[in-house]
Amino acid sequence: MSDHTAEGLVLSNPRGSGFRREAERAVRVMVNARWPIFAVVFLLLAAFAAVFGAWLAPFDPNRQNLVLRLAAPMAAGPDGGVFWLGSDALGRDVFSRLLYGARVSLTVGFAAITVGGTIGIVAGLLAGYFGGWVDDVIMRLGDIQLAFPFILLAIMFLVVLGSGVWNLILVLGVGQWVTYARIVRADTLSLREKEFVEAARALGDSTPSIIFRTILPNILAPLTVIASFNVASVILSEAALSFLGLGVPPEVPTWGSMLAESRDTLVANKWWLAVFPGVAIMLTVLSFNILGDWLRDFLDPRLRERT
Amino acid sequence: MKLRMHMPRVAAAGLLGAIALTGCAEPLEDTIVVGLSADITTFEPGMISSRDNANIARHIFASLFTLTAEGEHVPELAHTLEISDDGTSYVYTLNEGLTCHDGEPLTAEDVAYVFNRIADPANRFTGNTPGFVFTSIGFVNAEALDDLRVRVDIAQKNPIAFGLMTEVYIHCKDAYEAMTLDEAASNPVGSGSYRLASWTRGSEVVLEKVREPGNFQRIAWRIIPEASTRTAELIAGNVDIITNVVPEQVEAIDGSGRAEVQVVSGTRRMYLGFNLSDEHARMPGGDAIQDPRVRRALQYAVDVPTICRQLLSVECERATSLVNPPNGNASLTPYPYDPERAERLLDEAGWRRGANGTRFSIRLQAGQGRYVNDVNVVLAIAQYLEDVGLDIDLELMEWASVYTPLLRERQAGPLFFLGTGGGLWSPIYDMTDLAQVGSGTNYTHWDDPRWFDRWPDVVNAETPEARRVVLDEMLQVFHDDGPWLLLYFQPDFYGVSNRIAWQARRDEHVEIFEARLK
Numbered sequence: 001m002s003d004h005t006a007e008g009l010v011l012s013n014p015r016g017s018g019f020r021r022e023a024e025r026a027v028r029v030m031v032n033a034r035w036p037i038f039a040v041v042f043l044l045l046a047a048f049a050a051v052f053g054a055w056l057a058p059f060d061p062n063r064q065n066l067v068l069r070l071a072a073p074m075a076a077g078p079d080g081g082v083f084w085l086g087s088d089a090l091g092r093d094v095f096s097r098l099l100y101g102a103r104v105s106l107t108v109g110f111a112a113i114t115v116g117g118t119i120g121i122v123a124g125l126l127a128g129y130f131g132g133w134v135d136d137v138i139m140r141l142g143d144i145q146l147a148f149p150f151i152l153l154a155i156m157f158l159v160v161l162g163s164g165v166w167n168l169i170l171v172l173g174v175g176q177w178v179t180y181a182r183i184v185r186a187d188t189l190s191l192r193e194k195e196f197v198e199a200a201r202a203l204g205d206s207t208p209s210i211i212f213r214t215i216l217p218n219i220l221a222p223l224t225v226i227a228s229f230n231v232a233s234v235i236l237s238e239a240a241l242s243f244l245g246l247g248v249p250p251e252v253p254t255w256g257s258m259l260a261e262s263r264d265t266l267v268a269n270k271w272w273l274a275v276f277p278g279v280a281i282m283l284t285v286l287s288f289n290i291l292g293d294w295l296r297d298f299l300d301p302r303l304r305e306r307t
Numbered sequence: 308m309k310l311r312m313h314m315p316r317v318a319a320a321g322l323l324g325a326i327a328l329t330g331c332a333e334p335l336e337d338t339i340v341v342g343l344s345a346d347i348t349t350f351e352p353g354m355i356s357s358r359d360n361a362n363i364a365r366h367i368f369a370s371l372f373t374l375t376a377e378g379e380h381v382p383e384l385a386h387t388l389e390i391s392d393d394g395t396s397y398v399y400t401l402n403e404g405l406t407c408h409d410g411e412p413l414t415a416e417d418v419a420y421v422f423n424r425i426a427d428p429a430n431r432f433t434g435n436t437p438g439f440v441f442t443s444i445g446f447v448n449a450e451a452l453d454d455l456r457v458r459v460d461i462a463q464k465n466p467i468a469f470g471l472m473t474e475v476y477i478h479c480k481d482a483y484e485a486m487t488l489d490e491a492a493s494n495p496v497g498s499g500s501y502r503l504a505s506w507t508r509g510s511e512v513v514l515e516k517v518r519e520p521g522n523f524q525r526i527a528w529r530i531i532p533e534a535s536t537r538t539a540e541l542i543a544g545n546v547d548i549i550t551n552v553v554p555e556q557v558e559a560i561d562g563s564g565r566a567e568v569q570v571v572s573g574t575r576r577m578y579l580g581f582n583l584s585d586e587h588a589r590m591p592g593g594d595a596i597q598d599p600r601v602r603r604a605l606q607y608a609v610d611v612p613t614i615c616r617q618l619l620s621v622e623c624e625r626a627t628s629l630v631n632p633p634n635g636n637a638s639l640t641p642y643p644y645d646p647e648r649a650e651r652l653l654d655e656a657g658w659r660r661g662a663n664g665t666r667f668s669i670r671l672q673a674g675q676g677r678y679v680n681d682v683n684v685v686l687a688i689a690q691y692l693e694d695v696g697l698d699i700d701l702e703l704m705e706w707a708s709v710y711t712p713l714l715r716e717r718q719a720g721p722l723f724f725l726g727t728g729g730g731l732w733s734p735i736y737d738m739t740d741l742a743q744v745g746s747g748t749n750y751t752h753w754d755d756p757r758w759f760d761r762w763p764d765v766v767n768a769e770t771p772e773a774r775r776v777v778l779d780e781m782l783q784v785f786h787d788d789g790p791w792l793l794l795y796f797q798p799d800f801y802g803v804s805n806r807i808a809w810q811a812r813r814d815e816h817v818e819i820f821e822a823r824l825k
Contacts, residue, residue: 006718040439062690064686064687064690066610066613066614066617066618066687067613067617070555071616089555089618089680089683090683090686090687090690091617159705182321249703250682250686250701250703251686251689251701262536263533263535263558264534264535264553264555265555266554267533267535267538267539267556267559268555268556268558269559270555
């Protein structure tokens with residue numbers, strides 16, 4: 001890290017606490033608040049399921065067994081196994097599909113934020129730093145995109161590009177960039193006039209170095225808060241698009257597509273097909289929102305004394 | 308166990324509770340409400356093609372003869388038909404005193420105008436009448452002989468031309484000459500017992516009775532695409548009849564005490580098509596299915612009775628050909644489910660499993676939401692084919708705007724899932740899908756001369772028995788080396804309110820004329 005960047009960090013963090021001290025404070029605040037602990041524990045479990053789902057799943061999530069379809073939770077499955085959370089309309093194990101679904105839903109959530117965040121941060125930095133016509137072009141593009149309802153835009157893109165995990169990530173990511181760009185632009189407009197940036201210029205740093213090594217590190221904190229909320233909204237969007245049949249291919253289990261498949265059987269009282277993926281979506285989104293709230297409070301200097 | 312028995316009632320009670328919150332209003336006594344799954348697009352007689360669209364149009368437009376639920380053709384606007392000795396001239400004699408909805412007398416001149424207008428290439432009509440009926444019968448011309456007699460000429464003798472011509476909707480000349488094509492599409496002036504009162508696109512069509520037959524003053528056709536919503540509306544009493552009930556919802560409807568489900572053995576032929584076009588032969592797996600031995604092997608790979616039992620909630624016998632029973636070749640037996648035999652035949656055909664356990668990859672395309680439980684049926688078929696070593700690249704598409712254009716261009720495949728409407732009144736009607744190699748309904752591009760070269764023998768057979776022999780030989784070829792992986796005749800599920808007496812038909816015709824309050 002350059003001296004200029006270090007100076008910038010000092011400016012944004014006048015108390016000068018080290019990483020270890022901040023981490024200890026983060027844990028202390030989280031324990032005191034309690035709810036963020038539950039959120040972190042649930043998200044760790046979901047991440048564990050996403051990573052190790054293939055080993056944890058008692059059945060192949062796509063293996064059909066028509067004669068054992070719509071079995072209730074705890075019913076006997078094939079080969080002496082048990083359908084812990086029941087089976088679906090094709091006799092596939094709901095628990096195994098839920099584990100695999102975690103992988104797709106979380107991957108799509110994080111990957112889309114990475115795509116959207118990267119585009120938005122670069123666009124915001126360029127708009128804020130250079131101003132003028134660069135700023136105008138980038139921000140008007142953002143305004144045009146925001147003029148369309150996001151879900152409509154996503155449907156249009158997916159109809160043209162076709163469904164699939166990568167297309168879904170692309171569409172959801174592109175849908176998020178404006179949020180990041182606006183925040184980054186506003187912060188960059190303010191930071192580019194600061195003394196430490198002027199100092200970097202005076203010392204002959206190149207423009208890319210000033211943008212990415214001096215300014216960017218000083219605007220990351222609010223972006224992490226935005227990203228935590230955004231993951232939740234992207235997971236919901238994935239669920240909505242999968243529900244509409246525009247998400248991933250039908251043989252790939254996701255929580256949204258599982259919810260969609262439950263539509264026709266809900267009236268027939270096969271509640272487990274809707275409840276389990278629905279609860280998984282709800283808890284994940286809730287956890288990210290709680291985590292985002294905590295992160296916002298934690299990073300807010302005005303609340304620092306209270307925490 | 309006790310709890311399980313009460314589940315449908317619990318589900319129905321829950322549904323009723325939810326419906327009570329949103330409110331419900333039972334239809335008026337002089338109105339019957341029908342809930343359809345698919346939207347309708349036009350009332351232009353030359354453009355109507357979907358079954359739901361035709362079901363509504365059938366109440367607005369009468370025809371010369373009509374088809375009964377039992378598969379008989381009986382007089383409607385005409386009372387007699389004379390066919391020339393060479394079989395190319397059909398003379399209909401109309402009933403006296405006919406009128407259209409605007410009061411204009413309906414004469415032979417009007418009937419001739421209807422036939423010629425639909426066939427006029429300038430109008431570019433693509434509906435069932437020009438696209439299927441007229442191409443099948445080789446329509447040439449229609450001419451009024453006097454006020455009551457009209458002659459229809461066709462290119463050559465055709466044993467089912469009379470039956471096909473019952474599908475032509477009759478209307479009057481003056482009203483349609485005064486309208487543009489766009490106006491005619493939304494302002495039908497028909498000859499049937501109901502007239503169009505209102506049409507809210509995507510939502511509702513209301514018809515008003517103008518003459519007999521019909522026991523209700525109004526028929527409201529509501530478009531309700533989502534299956535659970537249709538079921539909820541039926542149980543709430545907002546709708547009297549619904550089509551395409553999902554099998555999983557049958558118990559909830561029957562347990563509601565307010566409606567019951569009628570299940571009929573339908574005539575729609577469900578199959579997995581092998582697209583044999585040159586273009587598809589160059590695609591992965593497309594070369595494999597060119598070999599009739601591979602197609603035959605795959606017949607043994609799919610457990611059709613289990614699909615029927617588990618996914619359609621009915622017991623069914625697998626189809627032996629494209630002809631509805633009992634009109635098929637009686638000597639044919641359905642392919643049994645025998646995956647070992649399928650694997651052996653695939654080995655013999657030269658498509659052995661590779662190191663990864665796969666014989667060949669192939670794309671399977673299907674639309675979704677059109678047929679009973681279609682997505683699950685397609686997923687099940689894909690699983691069965693993968694079990695014998697195929698690697699299936701499954702593409703499920705939106706039905707109307709994505710899959711239908713592919714079908715229309717005969718581009719779906721190399722494997723594709725489809726159901727085509729059939730009939731009970733003649734085996735030839737069902738076989739007409741494959742009248743020519745280039746027929747629009749030959750979605751497979753199948754060109755086996757043992758089938759297509761036999762049509763003149765069918766037409767020229769001197770006796771019904773002689774014709775039957777030819778048909779059976781053709782159906783044997785279709786069974787052994789045909790372009791369809793044979794599945795089932797789709798059962799149809801109708802939900803019917805307890806306040807209504809109405810009987811569902813096997814041919815998907817939803818006719819309300821005989822429906823009445825109990």
